[in-house]
Amino acid sequence: MMTIGRLSVTAGVKVPTIRYYEEIGLMPEPERTEGNQRRYVGAHLERLNFIRHARDLGFSVEAIRDLLSLQATPDAPCHDADRIAADNLADVRAKIARLKKLEAELEHIVSECAGGRAGECNVLATLADHALCTTDHGHVHNSLHETT
Amino acid sequence: MMTIGRLSVTAGVKVPTIRYYEEIGLMPEPERTEGNQRRYVGAHLERLNFIRHARDLGFSVEAIRDLLSLQATPDAPCHDADRIAADNLADVRAKIARLKKLEAELEHIVSECAGGRAGECNVLATLADHALCTTDHGHVHNSLHETT
DNA sequence: CCAAAAACCTCTAGTTTGTAGAGATTTAGG
DNA sequence: CCTAAATCTCTACAAACTAGAGGTTTTTGG
Numbered sequence: 093m094m095t096i097g098r099l100s101v102t103a104g105v106k107v108p109t110i111r112y113y114e115e116i117g118l119m120p121e122p123e124r125t126e127g128n129q130r131r132y133v134g135a136h137l138e139r140l141n142f143i144r145h146a147r148d149l150g151f152s153v154e155a156i157r158d159l160l161s162l163q164a165t166p167d168a169p170c171h172d173a174d175r176i177a178a179d180n181l182a183d184v185r186a187k188i189a190r191l192k193k194l195e196a197e198l199e200h201i202v203s204e205c206a207g208g209r210a211g212e213c214n215v216l217a218t219l220a221d222h223a224l225c226t227t228d229h230g231h232v233h234n235s236l237h238e239t240t
Numbered sequence: 241m242m243t244i245g246r247l248s249v250t251a252g253v254k255v256p257t258i259r260y261y262e263e264i265g266l267m268p269e270p271e272r273t274e275g276n277q278r279r280y281v282g283a284h285l286e287r288l289n290f291i292r293h294a295r296d297l298g299f300s301v302e303a304i305r306d307l308l309s310l311q312a313t314p315d316a317p318c319h320d321a322d323r324i325a326a327d328n329l330a331d332v333r334a335k336i337a338r339l340k341k342l343e344a345e346l347e348h349i350v351s352e353c354a355g356g357r358a359g360e361c362n363v364l365a366t367l368a369d370h371a372l373c374t375t376d377h378g379h380v381h382n383s384l385h386e387t388t
Numbered sequence: 389c390c391a392a393a394a395a396c397c398t399c400t401a402g403t404t405t406g407t408a409g410a411g412a413t414t415t416a417g418g
Numbered sequence: 419c420c421t422a423a424a425t426c427t428c429t430a431c432a433a434a435c436t437a438g439a440g441g442t443t444t445t446t447g448g
Contacts (some may be wrong), residue, residue: 181346198329
């Protein structure tokens, strides 16, 4: 049995965020003490770790809800799990592809920009010059943040 | 002289977003027609491309503001821009590493899970297992967005 | 040349994913 | 038992847009 504060520290998720996750249904309502305070058990910590990792990876709350539904029904026909996994796999691959391009651009920026002045620095040129842009100029940041 | 609609299409940024950028000071106030409509010139398009590209790369609006101010004073030391890029690079690499692990798990599910049950899949373990987390458990996605 | 439609205007409100604070209550330590 | 820390609920705010209402301007085509 741990308090919300302890869960917060252990999982690396802020207290109000935990309550927020409960509010939107990502975290279940835990037991309460006589005095109405939340008390969590190990399963809560696991689930919260799951959520946090998935968020770090850029999954939207909705995507996480899907993933969690896999966990909730371990005997469900694999067909459903397969669909959910496949949907997310496409996202993951798209993310990786974009992040690799991003990595290349950032590497370029960092290596070219050693000790010079801003006028000589390639960051600005790289960012301003459309021709230097190696990405597809689709809707990269939308899918990165996955808020659409 | 182009309308906001034309600028929008050319730069790939939605019309309300352009107005929003003006409101928060990322884009300058353009000239207006007699009838109060915005009219943009080439420099606006360049700046908007800069902004969009930087957003695509995961720079926060604040970071972009910094970059734009560096652009305005090309004799300033360049290491600020470099630092911003380097900060993002670390995050991007961490994300790539973890996404690759997740990709492998999702691939496993999609290819192997047919006929099995969700409970046998490893996605959940992958996401929940602290040991697989290669980042410092700081605030990875925060620093990407650099909002804190 | 004038009507209709397309594009534009401002303003407000909603979205997602949280954060921060106020004021009241509960719990834990000494 | 008493006090300080932690918790509770509730509201409001953050970033970075997005959408719609209701009204004006510009363009287009007959």
